[in-house]
Amino acid sequence: MSITSDLMICPMDGSILKRVENSLHCQHNHQFDIARQGYVNLLPVQFKRSRSPGDTKEMVQARRDFLTTTAYQGISDHLNQLVLAESNVNITDTSAPFNLLDAGCGEGYYLARLNQALTNAHNNVQTFGVDIAKFAILAAAKSDKKSQYIVASNKHLPLLDAHFDIIVCAFGFPCxxxxxxxxxxNGKLILVESGEKHLIELRNKIYPSLKAYQQNPYPDAIEAGLSWYKQDNICYEQLLDKSALANLLLMTPHIHKASHEKKKALENLSELNITIDINYRILTKNSAE
Structure with a gap:
């Protein structure tokens, strides 16, 4: 799907954006060009903390290569099941589009599969992906033509208020x-987070000791008008070969905390069996909001 802008707003003044040829325009003449790959950059320079925030090009490529192994497909499949279940609960007007946002979508792996699952189940679906990393959004837009991708920050989402049925935040930074x-x-927020044993074999090889696991209670979620709704978990093992292990290291923050000796030891492994342990926590927006 090309950029249609029907739910996008100007990051400078909050007014509605309209598409004119290959650009988005607001009523105050702010203009944002649509890239030839099909995404739009709505991240003003004042919202950036660095020249190129978010994941690097190398990290994005490592994640794309790792995800082709299907090691994380179980995470995606379970997320699809949860979203489909909640979409059937939420839809009351079948003529209105069902809108889903992946906040911190990365290279689009989860969103592309979510779009497929939702469009197979419902007639009118719009899926949006937002990430602060331009390299990630570029990769997502090139591979997934059915979702709309935006370079933006979760702190300042350039999208209309009160228009999304579900927001997914997978391994990201919830705002x-x-x-x-x-x-x-009554819309739903689905958090996808690492569980207690997630990648524990890898972490045991990097850190001299592991901190006790503690799930973040997120008191600011309640303050924002959200309520805890459901929780779920999946846990399985996956054998990674040398290439997959190298890509996993590049795409996680653990590699930055490993000593030179630990990195060399990991590079010498021909394979590693890892535990994938994922928590899914669902919040609902209070109807009075």
Whole structure:
């Protein structure tokens, strides 16, 4: 799907963006060009903390290569099941589009599979992906032509308030006040997070000791007008070969904390069996909001 802009707003003044040929325009003459790959950059320079925020080109490529191994397909499959179950609960007007946002979508792996699952189940679906990393959005837009991709920050989502049925935040940085604004009443926020044993074999090889696991209670979620709704978990083992292990290291923050000796030891491994342990926590927007 090419950029249609029907839910996008100007990051400078909040007014609605309209598409004119290959650009988006607001009523105050701010203009944002649509890249030839099909995404739009709505991240003003004042919202950036560095020249190129987010994942590097190398990290994005490593994640894309790793995800082709299907090692994380179980995570995606379970997320699809949860979203489909909630979409059937949320839809009351079948003529209105079902809107889903992947906040921190990376290279688009989860969103592309979510779009496929939703469009197989519902007639009118719009899926949006937002990430602060331009390299990630570029990769996502090139490979997935059915979703709309935007370079933007979760702290300042350039999307209309109260228009999203579901927001997914997978291994990202949730901004609960902003998410609550964008959700419809009774809309759902799905957090996908590492569980206690996630990658424990890898972490044991990197760190001299592991901190006790503690799930973040996120008190700011309640303050934002969200309520805890459901929780789920999946746990399985996956054998990684040398190439997959190298890509996994590049795409996680653990590699930056490993000593030179630990890195060399990991590079010499021909394979490693790892545990994939994922928590899914669902919040709902209070209808009074």
């Amino acid at each position: 609960f006040a902003e998410f609550a604004k964008k959700l419809k009443p």
